[in-house]
Amino acid sequence: MNCRRTFIKQAGIAAAAGLVLPSFACVKSSKAVGLQLYSLRDFLPKDPRGVIAKVAAAGYKEVETYGYSAKDGFWGLDPKSFKNLLIENGLTAPSGHYGIDRYIQDGNEEELKAFIAAASAIGSEYVTVPYLGDNLRQNADDYKKVAAKLNTAGALCNASGLKIAYHNHDFELKPWGDTTGLEIMLKETDPKLVDFEMDIYWILRSGKDPVQLFNAYPGRFTMWHVKDMDKANNEKNIEVGSGGIDFKTIFKNAKKAGLKHAIMEQENFDMEPYASIKQSQEYIKTELL
Template sequence: MNSRRDFLKSSGYLALGALMLPSLTASAKGKAGVKNVGIQLYTVRHEMLQDAVGTLKQLASIGYKELESARSEKGLYYGLQPREISKITKDLGMNLRSGHVHVDKDWERTVAAAAETGQEYLICSSLPSNGQTVSNYKRVADIFSKAAEDCKKAGIKFGYHNHEYEFEKDKGQVLYDVLLDETDPETVKMEMDLGWVILTGNDPVDYFEKYPGRFPLWHLKDMDRTKLESTEFGKGAINITRMLQNARKSDMKYFFVEQEEYAGAPMDSVRHNYNYLQKLSI
Protein backbone atom coordinates (compact mmCIF):
# COMPACT_ATOMS: atom_id res chain seq x y z
CA MET A 1 0.00 0.00 0.00
CA ASN A 2 1.35 3.42 -0.92
CA SER A 3 2.02 5.98 1.78
CA ARG A 4 -0.37 8.91 1.97
CA ARG A 5 2.27 11.26 0.57
CA ASP A 6 3.28 8.96 -2.31
CA PHE A 7 -0.30 8.18 -3.20
CA LEU A 8 -1.36 11.81 -3.39
CA LYS A 9 1.70 12.91 -5.33
CA SER A 10 1.52 10.07 -7.84
CA SER A 11 -2.19 10.57 -8.35
CA GLY A 12 -1.77 14.24 -9.18
CA TYR A 13 -4.29 15.39 -6.60
CA LEU A 14 -2.34 18.43 -5.49
CA ALA A 15 -4.24 20.67 -7.91
CA LEU A 16 -7.24 21.06 -5.66
CA GLY A 17 -9.06 23.78 -7.52
CA ALA A 18 -12.01 25.84 -6.47
CA LEU A 19 -13.12 23.33 -3.85
CA MET A 20 -10.35 24.63 -1.61
CA LEU A 21 -10.99 28.34 -1.95
CA PRO A 22 -12.13 29.87 1.34
CA SER A 23 -15.42 31.74 1.25
CA LEU A 24 -17.47 32.99 4.16
CA THR A 25 -19.91 35.13 2.21
CA ALA A 26 -22.53 32.41 1.89
CA SER A 27 -22.88 32.24 5.67
CA ALA A 28 -23.19 35.99 6.29
CA LYS A 29 -26.81 35.63 7.44
CA GLY A 30 -26.12 32.62 9.63
CA LYS A 31 -25.69 32.36 13.36
CA ALA A 32 -22.18 32.96 14.63
CA GLY A 33 -20.34 30.22 16.47
CA VAL A 34 -20.38 26.46 16.00
CA LYS A 35 -22.08 24.55 18.80
CA ASN A 36 -21.40 21.11 20.28
CA VAL A 37 -17.84 20.96 19.03
CA GLY A 38 -16.27 17.52 19.30
CA ILE A 39 -12.68 16.32 19.29
CA GLN A 40 -10.97 13.08 18.41
CA LEU A 41 -8.75 12.36 21.41
CA TYR A 42 -5.95 11.12 19.14
CA THR A 43 -5.34 14.84 18.65
CA VAL A 44 -4.05 14.96 22.24
CA ARG A 45 -2.86 11.35 22.38
CA HIS A 46 0.35 12.01 24.32
CA GLU A 47 -1.42 14.22 26.83
CA MET A 48 -4.14 11.60 27.35
CA LEU A 49 -1.52 8.95 28.09
CA GLN A 50 0.30 11.18 30.55
CA ASP A 51 -2.78 12.52 32.37
CA ALA A 52 -6.13 11.45 30.97
CA VAL A 53 -8.29 13.17 33.57
CA GLY A 54 -6.30 16.39 33.52
CA THR A 55 -6.40 16.51 29.72
CA LEU A 56 -10.16 15.97 29.66
CA LYS A 57 -10.54 18.83 32.12
CA GLN A 58 -8.52 21.09 29.83
CA LEU A 59 -10.65 20.15 26.83
CA ALA A 60 -13.82 20.84 28.80
CA SER A 61 -12.51 24.23 29.91
CA ILE A 62 -11.85 25.19 26.28
CA GLY A 63 -15.42 24.26 25.37
CA TYR A 64 -15.33 20.86 23.68
CA LYS A 65 -18.51 18.86 24.26
CA GLU A 66 -18.35 15.66 22.19
CA LEU A 67 -15.54 13.11 22.38
CA GLU A 68 -14.22 10.27 20.31
CA SER A 69 -11.57 8.02 21.83
CA ALA A 70 -8.85 6.05 20.08
CA ARG A 71 -6.89 2.92 20.88
CA SER A 72 -3.70 3.54 22.84
CA GLU A 73 -0.88 1.63 24.50
CA LYS A 74 -2.96 1.86 27.69
CA GLY A 75 -6.05 0.39 26.06
CA LEU A 76 -9.21 1.77 24.53
CA TYR A 77 -9.67 4.49 27.16
CA TYR A 78 -6.14 5.59 28.05
CA GLY A 79 -5.89 3.50 31.19
CA LEU A 80 -9.38 4.39 32.41
CA GLN A 81 -12.13 1.82 32.81
CA PRO A 82 -15.24 2.13 30.59
CA ARG A 83 -17.59 3.29 33.35
CA GLU A 84 -14.86 5.52 34.76
CA ILE A 85 -14.31 7.52 31.60
CA SER A 86 -18.05 7.75 31.08
CA LYS A 87 -18.57 9.28 34.52
CA ILE A 88 -15.61 11.63 34.23
CA THR A 89 -16.75 13.02 30.89
CA LYS A 90 -20.35 13.43 32.03
CA ASP A 91 -19.24 15.21 35.19
CA LEU A 92 -17.27 17.61 32.97
CA GLY A 93 -20.32 18.30 30.78
CA MET A 94 -19.01 16.23 27.87
CA ASN A 95 -20.20 13.10 26.08
CA LEU A 96 -18.18 10.13 24.92
CA ARG A 97 -19.93 9.50 21.62
CA SER A 98 -17.60 7.22 19.68
CA GLY A 99 -14.34 5.30 19.69
CA HIS A 100 -11.75 4.21 17.14
CA VAL A 101 -11.02 0.50 17.39
CA HIS A 102 -9.87 -2.50 15.38
CA VAL A 103 -11.99 -5.42 14.32
CA ASP A 104 -9.65 -8.10 15.62
CA LYS A 105 -9.36 -11.02 18.05
CA ASP A 106 -10.46 -8.73 20.91
CA TRP A 107 -13.58 -7.58 19.08
CA GLU A 108 -16.05 -9.15 21.51
CA ARG A 109 -14.42 -7.40 24.48
CA THR A 110 -14.22 -4.15 22.51
CA VAL A 111 -17.96 -4.17 21.89
CA ALA A 112 -18.70 -5.04 25.51
CA ALA A 113 -16.51 -2.19 26.78
CA ALA A 114 -18.15 0.29 24.43
CA ALA A 115 -21.59 -0.79 25.58
CA GLU A 116 -20.47 -0.26 29.17
CA THR A 117 -19.51 3.37 28.46
CA GLY A 118 -22.88 4.06 26.86
CA GLN A 119 -21.28 5.45 23.70
CA GLU A 120 -23.28 5.42 20.49
CA TYR A 121 -20.68 4.46 17.88
CA LEU A 122 -17.78 2.11 17.34
CA ILE A 123 -15.61 3.07 14.37
CA CYS A 124 -13.14 0.74 12.70
CA SER A 125 -10.10 2.94 12.18
CA SER A 126 -8.34 0.98 9.42
CA LEU A 127 -8.96 -1.88 7.02
CA PRO A 128 -8.85 -5.24 8.82
CA SER A 129 -7.11 -6.89 5.85
CA ASN A 130 -4.69 -5.77 3.13
CA GLY A 131 -5.09 -5.45 -0.60
CA GLN A 132 -6.20 -2.60 -2.81
CA THR A 133 -8.55 -4.70 -4.91
CA VAL A 134 -12.29 -4.88 -5.42
CA SER A 135 -12.34 -8.48 -4.23
CA ASN A 136 -10.60 -7.57 -0.97
CA TYR A 137 -12.93 -4.65 -0.32
CA LYS A 138 -15.86 -7.00 -0.83
CA ARG A 139 -14.34 -9.30 1.80
CA VAL A 140 -13.93 -6.32 4.11
CA ALA A 141 -17.56 -5.39 3.48
CA ASP A 142 -18.56 -8.85 4.75
CA ILE A 143 -16.42 -8.35 7.86
CA PHE A 144 -18.04 -4.97 8.46
CA SER A 145 -21.52 -6.38 8.02
CA LYS A 146 -20.88 -9.02 10.68
CA ALA A 147 -19.28 -6.47 12.99
CA ALA A 148 -22.28 -4.20 12.54
CA GLU A 149 -24.61 -6.98 13.63
CA ASP A 150 -22.53 -7.51 16.77
CA CYS A 151 -22.76 -3.80 17.51
CA LYS A 152 -26.48 -3.69 16.85
CA LYS A 153 -27.07 -6.43 19.41
CA ALA A 154 -25.18 -4.32 21.95
CA GLY A 155 -27.13 -1.17 21.11
CA ILE A 156 -24.24 0.47 19.27
CA LYS A 157 -23.85 1.72 15.70
CA PHE A 158 -20.88 0.52 13.65
CA GLY A 159 -18.91 2.57 11.16
CA TYR A 160 -15.67 2.93 9.24
CA HIS A 161 -13.22 5.85 9.09
CA ASN A 162 -11.60 6.51 5.73
CA HIS A 163 -8.08 7.59 4.89
CA GLU A 164 -6.90 8.48 1.39
CA TYR A 165 -6.10 5.04 0.01
CA GLU A 166 -9.74 3.98 -0.16
CA PHE A 167 -10.12 6.36 -3.11
CA GLU A 168 -7.74 4.39 -5.27
CA LYS A 169 -9.35 2.48 -8.11
CA ASP A 170 -9.31 -1.16 -9.14
CA LYS A 171 -11.00 -2.37 -12.31
CA GLY A 172 -12.39 1.10 -12.82
CA GLN A 173 -14.12 1.16 -9.44
CA VAL A 174 -13.38 3.51 -6.55
CA LEU A 175 -12.66 1.19 -3.65
CA TYR A 176 -14.44 3.40 -1.12
CA ASP A 177 -17.57 3.14 -3.25
CA VAL A 178 -17.27 -0.64 -3.15
CA LEU A 179 -17.48 -0.52 0.66
CA LEU A 180 -20.51 1.73 0.48
CA ASP A 181 -22.27 -0.35 -2.16
CA GLU A 182 -21.54 -3.73 -0.59
CA THR A 183 -22.74 -2.89 2.94
CA ASP A 184 -26.18 -2.21 4.39
CA PRO A 185 -26.71 1.56 4.70
CA GLU A 186 -28.85 0.99 7.78
CA THR A 187 -26.23 -0.90 9.76
CA VAL A 188 -22.82 0.14 8.38
CA LYS A 189 -22.22 3.87 8.67
CA MET A 190 -19.21 5.90 7.58
CA GLU A 191 -17.19 8.44 9.50
CA MET A 192 -15.92 10.74 6.78
CA ASP A 193 -12.48 12.23 7.22
CA LEU A 194 -13.19 15.34 5.17
CA GLY A 195 -9.55 16.34 4.81
CA TRP A 196 -8.44 13.13 3.14
CA VAL A 197 -11.48 12.99 0.89
CA ILE A 198 -10.77 16.48 -0.42
CA LEU A 199 -7.02 15.93 -0.82
CA THR A 200 -7.75 12.99 -3.12
CA GLY A 201 -9.63 15.34 -5.44
CA ASN A 202 -13.10 14.33 -4.31
CA ASP A 203 -15.93 16.47 -2.97
CA PRO A 204 -17.56 15.23 0.25
CA VAL A 205 -20.81 16.88 -0.78
CA ASP A 206 -21.03 14.60 -3.82
CA TYR A 207 -20.89 11.63 -1.45
CA PHE A 208 -23.49 13.16 0.86
CA GLU A 209 -25.85 13.43 -2.10
CA LYS A 210 -25.09 10.03 -3.63
CA TYR A 211 -25.21 8.12 -0.33
CA PRO A 212 -27.72 9.94 1.89
CA GLY A 213 -27.65 9.10 5.56
CA ARG A 214 -24.36 7.19 5.42
CA PHE A 215 -22.12 9.81 7.08
CA PRO A 216 -23.39 10.61 10.59
CA LEU A 217 -19.86 11.27 11.87
CA TRP A 218 -17.10 13.51 10.53
CA HIS A 219 -13.47 14.19 11.20
CA LEU A 220 -13.13 17.91 10.64
CA LYS A 221 -9.57 18.98 9.88
CA ASP A 222 -7.60 21.46 7.85
CA MET A 223 -4.84 20.17 5.59
CA ASP A 224 -1.58 21.60 4.31
CA ARG A 225 -1.60 20.61 0.65
CA THR A 226 2.17 21.07 0.30
CA LYS A 227 3.17 18.93 3.26
CA LEU A 228 0.14 16.63 2.90
CA GLU A 229 -0.55 16.76 6.61
CA SER A 230 -3.04 18.30 9.01
CA THR A 231 -2.66 21.84 10.29
CA GLU A 232 -4.55 24.42 12.35
CA PHE A 233 -7.90 25.62 11.05
CA GLY A 234 -7.57 28.48 8.61
CA LYS A 235 -3.94 27.68 7.78
CA GLY A 236 -4.58 24.98 5.20
CA ALA A 237 -6.56 24.26 2.06
CA ILE A 238 -9.89 23.02 3.42
CA ASN A 239 -12.98 25.21 3.29
CA ILE A 240 -14.22 24.51 6.81
CA THR A 241 -17.24 26.79 6.45
CA ARG A 242 -18.45 25.09 3.27
CA MET A 243 -18.23 21.71 4.90
CA LEU A 244 -20.30 22.78 7.92
CA GLN A 245 -22.86 24.42 5.66
CA ASN A 246 -23.49 21.00 4.11
CA ALA A 247 -23.90 19.13 7.40
CA ARG A 248 -27.60 18.52 6.79
CA LYS A 249 -26.94 16.87 3.45
CA SER A 250 -24.68 14.47 5.31
CA ASP A 251 -27.23 13.91 8.09
CA MET A 252 -24.24 14.57 10.33
CA LYS A 253 -24.86 13.88 14.03
CA TYR A 254 -21.42 14.62 15.48
CA PHE A 255 -18.15 15.97 14.18
CA PHE A 256 -14.75 15.62 15.81
CA VAL A 257 -11.91 18.05 15.31
CA GLU A 258 -8.77 16.10 14.49
CA GLN A 259 -5.21 17.30 14.06
CA GLU A 260 -2.30 14.88 13.83
CA GLU A 261 0.61 17.29 13.27
CA TYR A 262 1.22 20.64 14.98
CA ALA A 263 3.10 23.90 14.58
CA GLY A 264 3.62 24.06 18.37
CA ALA A 265 2.06 22.53 21.48
CA PRO A 266 -0.95 20.29 20.68
CA MET A 267 -3.16 21.99 23.27
CA ASP A 268 -2.45 25.37 21.65
CA SER A 269 -3.69 23.96 18.34
CA VAL A 270 -6.73 22.47 20.06
CA ARG A 271 -7.59 25.88 21.55
CA HIS A 272 -6.98 27.65 18.22
CA ASN A 273 -9.29 25.27 16.36
CA TYR A 274 -12.11 25.69 18.86
CA ASN A 275 -11.80 29.50 18.79
CA TYR A 276 -11.74 29.43 15.00
CA LEU A 277 -15.08 27.64 14.93
CA GLN A 278 -16.58 30.15 17.34
CA LYS A 279 -15.83 32.97 14.91
CA LEU A 280 -17.65 31.32 12.01
CA SER A 281 -21.14 32.18 10.81
CA ILE A 282 -22.86 29.13 9.39
Protein backbone atom coordinates in the same frame (compact mmCIF):
# COMPACT_ATOMS: atom_id res chain seq x y z
CA MET B 1 -30.16 31.65 7.94
CA ASN B 2 -31.09 34.73 9.98
CA CYS B 3 -31.27 33.47 13.57
CA ARG B 4 -32.14 36.86 15.06
CA ARG B 5 -35.04 37.33 12.64
CA THR B 6 -36.36 33.84 13.43
CA PHE B 7 -36.11 34.50 17.16
CA ILE B 8 -38.00 37.79 16.91
CA LYS B 9 -40.73 36.14 14.83
CA GLN B 10 -41.09 33.27 17.30
CA ALA B 11 -41.05 35.63 20.26
CA GLY B 12 -43.88 37.68 18.69
CA ILE B 13 -45.98 34.57 18.10
CA ALA B 14 -45.40 33.41 21.67
CA ALA B 15 -46.28 36.81 23.11
CA ALA B 16 -49.48 37.00 21.08
CA ALA B 17 -50.48 33.56 22.34
CA GLY B 18 -49.58 34.37 25.94
CA LEU B 19 -46.92 31.67 25.96
CA VAL B 20 -43.54 31.55 27.64
CA LEU B 21 -40.94 31.06 24.95
CA PRO B 22 -38.35 28.39 25.76
CA SER B 23 -34.68 29.19 25.42
CA PHE B 24 -33.92 29.57 21.73
CA ALA B 25 -30.89 28.12 20.02
CA CYS B 26 -30.22 28.58 16.33
CA VAL B 27 -29.60 25.49 14.26
CA LYS B 28 -26.19 26.92 13.41
CA SER B 29 -24.92 26.34 16.96
CA SER B 30 -27.00 23.32 17.91
CA LYS B 31 -24.31 20.70 17.35
CA ALA B 32 -21.50 20.10 19.80
CA VAL B 33 -17.89 20.17 18.63
CA GLY B 34 -15.95 16.97 19.23
CA LEU B 35 -12.24 16.21 19.48
CA GLN B 36 -10.52 13.03 18.32
CA LEU B 37 -8.29 12.38 21.32
CA TYR B 38 -5.56 10.99 19.08
CA SER B 39 -4.69 14.66 18.56
CA LEU B 40 -3.30 14.61 22.12
CA ARG B 41 -1.69 11.18 21.94
CA ASP B 42 1.63 12.54 23.30
CA PHE B 43 -0.05 13.57 26.55
CA LEU B 44 -3.00 11.26 27.24
CA PRO B 45 -1.17 8.13 28.39
CA LYS B 46 0.77 10.15 30.99
CA ASP B 47 -2.12 12.15 32.43
CA PRO B 48 -5.56 11.17 31.13
CA ARG B 49 -7.41 13.06 33.88
CA GLY B 50 -5.50 16.27 33.27
CA VAL B 51 -5.83 16.03 29.50
CA ILE B 52 -9.59 15.44 29.62
CA ALA B 53 -10.02 18.44 31.92
CA LYS B 54 -8.05 20.63 29.48
CA VAL B 55 -10.11 19.38 26.53
CA ALA B 56 -13.28 20.45 28.34
CA ALA B 57 -11.68 23.80 29.22
CA ALA B 58 -10.97 24.33 25.50
CA GLY B 59 -14.72 24.29 24.86
CA TYR B 60 -15.29 20.76 23.60
CA LYS B 61 -18.44 18.88 24.54
CA GLU B 62 -17.65 15.57 22.84
CA VAL B 63 -14.59 13.39 22.42
CA GLU B 64 -13.77 10.43 20.23
CA THR B 65 -11.59 7.79 21.84
CA TYR B 66 -8.80 5.69 20.39
CA GLY B 67 -6.49 2.93 21.56
CA TYR B 68 -8.78 1.01 23.93
CA SER B 69 -7.63 -2.44 24.97
CA ALA B 70 -9.12 -4.94 27.41
CA LYS B 71 -5.77 -4.97 29.25
CA ASP B 72 -5.14 -1.23 29.60
CA GLY B 73 -8.63 0.20 29.13
CA PHE B 74 -8.66 3.87 28.24
CA TRP B 75 -5.11 4.97 29.17
CA GLY B 76 -5.19 2.99 32.41
CA LEU B 77 -8.84 3.71 33.23
CA ASP B 78 -11.49 1.01 32.98
CA PRO B 79 -14.64 1.98 31.04
CA LYS B 80 -16.65 2.87 34.15
CA SER B 81 -13.87 5.12 35.49
CA PHE B 82 -13.46 6.76 32.09
CA LYS B 83 -17.19 7.35 31.81
CA ASN B 84 -17.15 9.02 35.24
CA LEU B 85 -14.22 11.19 34.15
CA LEU B 86 -16.17 12.34 31.11
CA ILE B 87 -19.22 13.13 33.23
CA GLU B 88 -17.11 15.13 35.70
CA ASN B 89 -15.93 17.29 32.80
CA GLY B 90 -19.27 17.68 31.02
CA LEU B 91 -18.20 15.50 28.10
CA THR B 92 -19.65 12.61 26.15
CA ALA B 93 -17.93 10.13 23.82
CA PRO B 94 -20.33 9.38 20.97
CA SER B 95 -17.67 7.47 19.05
CA GLY B 96 -14.46 5.57 19.59
CA HIS B 97 -11.85 4.15 17.23
CA TYR B 98 -11.41 0.40 17.67
CA GLY B 99 -9.16 -1.61 15.36
CA ILE B 100 -10.94 -4.75 14.15
CA ASP B 101 -8.41 -6.11 11.65
CA ARG B 102 -8.28 -9.45 13.45
CA TYR B 103 -12.04 -9.83 13.24
CA ILE B 104 -12.03 -8.92 9.54
CA GLN B 105 -9.18 -11.38 8.96
CA ASP B 106 -10.55 -14.46 10.74
CA GLY B 107 -14.10 -13.66 11.82
CA ASN B 108 -13.38 -14.18 15.53
CA GLU B 109 -15.87 -11.96 17.32
CA GLU B 110 -14.45 -12.03 20.87
CA GLU B 111 -12.33 -8.87 20.62
CA LEU B 112 -15.09 -7.08 18.74
CA LYS B 113 -17.56 -7.98 21.49
CA ALA B 114 -15.13 -6.56 24.06
CA PHE B 115 -15.00 -3.31 22.09
CA ILE B 116 -18.80 -3.19 21.90
CA ALA B 117 -19.00 -3.70 25.66
CA ALA B 118 -16.52 -0.87 26.30
CA ALA B 119 -18.32 1.48 23.91
CA SER B 120 -21.64 0.69 25.58
CA ALA B 121 -20.17 1.25 29.03
CA ILE B 122 -19.02 4.77 28.20
CA GLY B 123 -22.29 5.68 26.49
CA SER B 124 -21.11 5.76 22.90
CA GLU B 125 -23.26 5.57 19.79
CA TYR B 126 -20.58 4.21 17.46
CA VAL B 127 -17.82 1.66 17.28
CA THR B 128 -15.72 3.21 14.52
CA VAL B 129 -13.18 1.32 12.41
CA PRO B 130 -10.14 3.60 12.06
CA TYR B 131 -7.97 1.75 9.55
CA LEU B 132 -7.51 -1.36 7.41
CA GLY B 133 -4.20 -3.21 7.27
CA ASP B 134 -2.56 -3.54 3.84
CA ASN B 135 -3.20 -7.28 3.71
CA LEU B 136 -6.97 -6.71 3.95
CA ARG B 137 -7.27 -4.43 0.91
CA GLN B 138 -5.32 -5.86 -1.99
CA ASN B 139 -8.13 -5.78 -4.54
CA ALA B 140 -11.81 -4.99 -5.10
CA ASP B 141 -12.91 -8.38 -3.79
CA ASP B 142 -11.13 -7.66 -0.52
CA TYR B 143 -13.27 -4.57 -0.05
CA LYS B 144 -16.40 -6.67 -0.68
CA LYS B 145 -15.25 -9.06 2.04
CA VAL B 146 -14.64 -6.12 4.38
CA ALA B 147 -18.13 -4.82 3.63
CA ALA B 148 -19.64 -8.20 4.49
CA LYS B 149 -17.77 -8.25 7.79
CA LEU B 150 -18.92 -4.70 8.53
CA ASN B 151 -22.53 -5.78 8.00
CA THR B 152 -22.10 -8.64 10.46
CA ALA B 153 -20.32 -6.37 12.94
CA GLY B 154 -23.08 -3.84 12.47
CA ALA B 155 -25.68 -6.42 13.46
CA LEU B 156 -23.70 -7.23 16.60
CA CYS B 157 -23.44 -3.53 17.44
CA ASN B 158 -27.13 -3.04 16.76
CA ALA B 159 -28.00 -5.74 19.29
CA SER B 160 -26.29 -3.56 21.92
CA GLY B 161 -27.91 -0.33 20.75
CA LEU B 162 -24.83 0.80 18.84
CA LYS B 163 -23.86 1.24 15.21
CA ILE B 164 -20.61 0.53 13.44
CA ALA B 165 -18.92 3.20 11.32
CA TYR B 166 -15.94 3.22 8.99
CA HIS B 167 -13.34 6.01 8.94
CA ASN B 168 -11.47 6.61 5.69
CA HIS B 169 -7.94 7.61 4.84
CA ASP B 170 -6.92 8.12 1.21
CA PHE B 171 -6.13 4.54 0.21
CA GLU B 172 -9.86 3.70 0.01
CA LEU B 173 -10.10 6.12 -2.93
CA LYS B 174 -7.63 4.14 -5.03
CA PRO B 175 -9.41 3.10 -8.24
CA TRP B 176 -10.31 -0.52 -8.86
CA GLY B 177 -11.65 -0.48 -12.41
CA ASP B 178 -14.48 2.06 -12.50
CA THR B 179 -14.95 2.15 -8.73
CA THR B 180 -13.01 2.60 -5.48
CA GLY B 181 -12.73 0.72 -2.22
CA LEU B 182 -14.81 3.33 -0.45
CA GLU B 183 -17.59 3.13 -3.03
CA ILE B 184 -17.59 -0.66 -2.82
CA MET B 185 -18.05 -0.46 0.95
CA LEU B 186 -20.75 2.18 0.63
CA LYS B 187 -22.69 0.08 -1.89
CA GLU B 188 -22.18 -3.29 -0.20
CA THR B 189 -23.02 -2.27 3.38
CA ASP B 190 -26.50 -1.97 4.85
CA PRO B 191 -27.27 1.69 5.66
CA LYS B 192 -29.32 0.51 8.63
CA LEU B 193 -26.24 -1.12 10.14
CA VAL B 194 -23.18 0.76 8.86
CA ASP B 195 -22.38 4.48 8.83
CA PHE B 196 -19.28 6.27 7.61
CA GLU B 197 -17.04 8.82 9.26
CA MET B 198 -15.64 11.02 6.51
CA ASP B 199 -12.16 12.34 7.10
CA ILE B 200 -12.48 15.43 4.92
CA TYR B 201 -8.72 16.03 4.87
CA TRP B 202 -7.99 12.55 3.48
CA ILE B 203 -10.77 12.74 0.90
CA LEU B 204 -9.23 15.94 -0.45
CA ARG B 205 -5.69 14.51 -0.22
CA SER B 206 -6.91 11.73 -2.52
CA GLY B 207 -8.12 14.29 -5.06
CA LYS B 208 -11.83 13.59 -4.53
CA ASP B 209 -14.65 16.01 -3.68
CA PRO B 210 -16.54 15.42 -0.39
CA VAL B 211 -19.68 17.06 -1.74
CA GLN B 212 -19.82 14.67 -4.69
CA LEU B 213 -19.77 11.78 -2.24
CA PHE B 214 -22.55 13.37 -0.18
CA ASN B 215 -24.62 13.71 -3.35
CA ALA B 216 -23.97 10.12 -4.42
CA TYR B 217 -24.52 8.60 -0.95
CA PRO B 218 -26.81 10.93 0.99
CA GLY B 219 -27.21 10.30 4.68
CA ARG B 220 -24.26 7.88 4.96
CA PHE B 221 -21.63 10.24 6.40
CA THR B 222 -23.00 10.85 9.89
CA MET B 223 -19.62 11.82 11.35
CA TRP B 224 -16.87 13.99 9.92
CA HIS B 225 -13.25 14.49 10.87
CA VAL B 226 -12.69 18.22 10.51
CA LYS B 227 -8.96 18.52 9.92
CA ASP B 228 -7.44 21.38 7.94
CA MET B 229 -4.62 21.25 5.41
CA ASP B 230 -1.65 23.59 5.40
CA LYS B 231 -1.71 25.75 2.28
CA ALA B 232 1.97 25.22 1.49
CA ASN B 233 2.32 21.56 2.51
CA ASN B 234 -0.64 19.24 2.03
CA GLU B 235 0.96 16.62 4.30
CA LYS B 236 0.70 18.96 7.27
CA ASN B 237 -2.29 19.85 9.45
CA ILE B 238 -3.08 23.33 10.69
CA GLU B 239 -5.77 24.92 12.84
CA VAL B 240 -9.23 24.67 11.29
CA GLY B 241 -10.01 27.83 9.35
CA SER B 242 -6.33 28.65 8.81
CA GLY B 243 -5.61 26.22 6.00
CA GLY B 244 -6.65 25.57 2.45
CA ILE B 245 -9.87 23.58 2.92
CA ASP B 246 -13.12 25.39 2.12
CA PHE B 247 -15.05 24.05 5.10
CA LYS B 248 -17.85 26.60 4.74
CA THR B 249 -18.90 25.18 1.38
CA ILE B 250 -18.58 21.62 2.67
CA PHE B 251 -20.67 22.34 5.78
CA LYS B 252 -23.49 23.76 3.63
CA ASN B 253 -24.03 20.12 2.67
CA ALA B 254 -24.14 18.80 6.23
CA LYS B 255 -27.83 17.91 6.13
CA LYS B 256 -27.47 16.01 2.86
CA ALA B 257 -24.53 14.06 4.27
CA GLY B 258 -26.47 13.19 7.43
CA LEU B 259 -23.97 14.88 9.73
CA LYS B 260 -24.52 14.23 13.44
CA HIS B 261 -21.04 14.73 14.90
CA ALA B 262 -18.28 17.12 13.75
CA ILE B 263 -15.01 15.93 15.25
CA MET B 264 -11.85 18.02 15.07
CA GLU B 265 -8.55 16.23 14.63
CA GLN B 266 -5.04 17.60 14.23
CA GLU B 267 -2.03 15.33 13.94
CA ASN B 268 0.76 17.91 14.29
CA PHE B 269 1.09 21.32 15.93
CA ASP B 270 3.14 24.45 15.38
CA MET B 271 1.57 26.23 18.37
CA GLU B 272 0.90 25.08 21.92
CA PRO B 273 -1.51 22.12 21.45
CA TYR B 274 -4.21 23.25 23.88
CA ALA B 275 -4.25 26.74 22.39
CA SER B 276 -4.47 25.13 18.97
CA ILE B 277 -7.41 22.86 19.74
CA LYS B 278 -9.23 25.76 21.39
CA GLN B 279 -8.76 27.94 18.30
CA SER B 280 -10.11 25.19 16.04
CA GLN B 281 -13.07 24.54 18.34
CA GLU B 282 -14.04 28.20 18.34
CA TYR B 283 -13.84 28.42 14.55
CA ILE B 284 -15.96 25.31 14.01
CA LYS B 285 -18.58 26.42 16.51
CA THR B 286 -18.87 30.04 15.40
CA GLU B 287 -18.25 29.74 11.65
CA LEU B 288 -19.38 26.28 10.58
CA LEU B 289 -22.05 24.79 12.83
